[in-house]
Amino acid sequence: MTSDPLKVGVKIREARKQRRLTLQRVAEATGLSIGFLSQVERDITTPSLSSLVTIAKVLDLPVSVFLHQPEIPNAVSRREGRASYAINPAWISYERLSTTFPGQMLNAVKMNVPPRYLSETTAHEGEEIVYVLSGTIRYVIDDTSFDLKAGDTLHFSAQRPHRVQNPTDQVTEVLSVGTQQLFGDAARHGGLSPVGKETSRKGHEKIAMRGTEGEKEVIR
Amino acid sequence: MTSDPLKVGVKIREARKQRRLTLQRVAEATGLSIGFLSQVERDITTPSLSSLVTIAKVLDLPVSVFLHQPEIPNAVSRREGRASYAINPAWISYERLSTTFPGQMLNAVKMNVPPRYLSETTAHEGEEIVYVLSGTIRYVIDDTSFDLKAGDTLHFSAQRPHRVQNPTDQVTEVLSVGTQQLFGDAARHGGLSPVGKETSRKGHEKIAMRGTEGEKEVIR
DNA sequence: TTGTAATTTTAGCTATGGTGAAATATTGCA
DNA sequence: TGCAATATTTCACCATAGCTAAAATTACAA
Structure with a gap:
């Protein structure tokens, strides 16, 4: 059993509220119980993968939205000095x-x-x-x-x-x-x-x- | 329990083999058992969300790679006839x-x-x-x-x-x-x-x- | 304030997520 | 080709996590 449980709850609740949905509505659509969804949203319980996929589908979001995204550095790429790569001039x-x-x-x-x-x-x-x-x-x-x-x-x-x-x-x-x-x-x-x-x-x-x-x- | 279990195994095995990793190596890195990973790759067992995230991290891939992507239509957008939206000319x-x-x-x-x-x-x-x-x-x-x-x-x-x-x-x-x-x-x-x-x-x-x-x- | 809807809490069940070890398959080398 | 080592699969098993239903509590609108 891996440690560090994922915390997807906050994002699920945000998405649900943004769409002005009640737990009951989402429960009906997902086939999961209201109580379970409440616990999921407060990170008391972690949904299984297939349950998360179902929830995401009902909220019309990709699953990746609920998963932690690694930190992204800001990166500028300027036209001057940008390397161009091609082995053969006949290639892209x-x-x-x-x-x-x-x-x-x-x-x-x-x-x-x-x-x-x-x-x-x-x-x-x-x-x-x-x-x-x-x-x-x-x-x-x-x-x-x-x-x-x-x-x-x-x-x-x-x-x-x-x-x-x-x-x-x-x-x-x-x-x-x-x-x-x-x-x-x-x-x-x-x-x-x-x-x-x-x-x-x-x-x-x-x-x-x-x-x-x-x-x-x-x-x- | 939602039906239609997800099948992440094929993609996990592909990714593992592309990196020329053995099950044993991945097992050591993830802390999961070899037998379990074997069953996951053959879709006999579905990993929990956190296990999947761990596996993805070890394979250096985003989790979304393992999830079914919906069908994407081809869509061309041409410069002519493309609608431009702005309420106020001072806005973007x-x-x-x-x-x-x-x-x-x-x-x-x-x-x-x-x-x-x-x-x-x-x-x-x-x-x-x-x-x-x-x-x-x-x-x-x-x-x-x-x-x-x-x-x-x-x-x-x-x-x-x-x-x-x-x-x-x-x-x-x-x-x-x-x-x-x-x-x-x-x-x-x-x-x-x-x-x-x-x-x-x-x-x-x-x-x-x-x-x-x-x-x-x-x-x- | 009251009634109703929404959410949280609680107790509990069972199937699944995952283990370790034995069995089997695969691979590389002589 | 045979053999040893490595890699993977199989199998029996168990603990707990995923999830339920119902009761309790909270929130909200009139």
């Missing part, structure tokens, strides 16, 4: 805009997509919003094409297979903000390191260098 | 870039900050990244000032008291992406509606119309 070059720390949710990258560029299809956890700063870009998601130009945005789930194309002769600048950690972040902060031999690692990195994810791996 | 005008659905994590807004604008201080859940599209802006976070110009970004926790200033005679355009739901979203989708009389609501809205949060409330 990246400028990282966000800071990194364990548990961070947001990652922002400015991408300079070269003319005629065509990325491999990728899919990963999270949600993404892209904003076209200049030029034209095509996003293909689940075989659906979206042609975007400066000022346009696209909001999509990164879990869906997606790829990027620049069909023009000009470089396109795109701002991409997502909730998925960029590759390389986890290896850099916190967590545990693996045990034993690492000979199989080289092969993996070599493969990853070939595509979009390989490119992202360069950001360190 | 907003163009919403992101789509809305229950459980969404990301929200993006393009803000046109008028000359000499000074917002009220605000603080809310979540994380935020701002990117200056044009002009100059000052963000004050916890009494620390950050002067940003086109191409600069700032990544900060929205939980910290923050406010925005445009000290120039020009309009500044800023792209703001955050993990906190915009006001008005919860009332529009899912969740429960409050009971009883709503006479007190009018007074609340009137107050909120005066400041930054009042402005956000206009987005519907």
Whole structure:
């Protein structure tokens, strides 16, 4: 039994009151008892994971809202002096805009997509919003094409297979903000390191260098 | 006891294997037994909330990664035809870039900050990244000032008291992406509606119309 | 002040969260 | 291929946490 019980109660009560709901209403919607919810809100009892998910759903909030978020440093990234990463000029070059720390949710990258560029299809956890700063870009998601130009945005789930194309002769600048950690972040902060031999690692990195994810791996 | 137990096991195992960790290593780090972790990974057992948080911390991931993410529609927002919201020309005008659905994590807004604008201080859940599209802006976070110009970004926790200033005679355009739901979203989708009389609501809205949060409330 | 609704308290139950140890599967090496 | 070591699964079990229902208390509106 792990110590340090979580205190989700205050946030649950705040959310409930903001929506002007009574315990009875929430009890009916969740199928939990009024008394239990009262105890949860005062941190006398901790709900099970599935009960918390149910409560969150009824309050129309993501579960993560109720969990402690780690401290986030303020981080400025200035256009001058910002490193651009690309191994191959024919690939996307990246400028990282966000800071990194364990548990961070947001990652922002400015991408300079070269003319005629065509990325491999990728899919990963999270949600993404892209904003076209200049030029034209095509996003293909689940075989659906979206042609975007400066000022346009696209909001999509990164879990869906997606790829990027620049069909023009000009470089396109795109701002991409997502909730998925960029590759390389986890290896850099916190967590545990693996045990034993690492000979199989080289092969993996070599493969990853070939595509979009390989490119992202360069950001360190 | 709510039905539909959550299945976090597959993702936990994936994360563990990606980091090349054994169950024994994770068990040592979490203080949980090997057998239990094995059962958790195969969804035979569901961990308690605090155990899940501990596991997530050891795997250096946010808990939300292990929870089912709702389906996200693809949404394009084009510059032409995008509605701009501002009651008062002296206030920030907003163009919403992101789509809305229950459980969404990301929200993006393009803000046109008028000359000499000074917002009220605000603080809310979540994380935020701002990117200056044009002009100059000052963000004050916890009494620390950050002067940003086109191409600069700032990544900060929205939980910290923050406010925005445009000290120039020009309009500044800023792209703001955050993990906190915009006001008005919860009332529009899912969740429960409050009971009883709503006479007190009018007074609340009137107050909120005066400041930054009042402005956000206009987005519907 | 009174009545009703909302919340808190209390006593209690049972199933689940988690253990330790044995059994089994996997992996690496000679 | 065989074997030893490591990793994982299985199994039997138990304590308590997750949650209930009902009574008691508080809050609020008329």
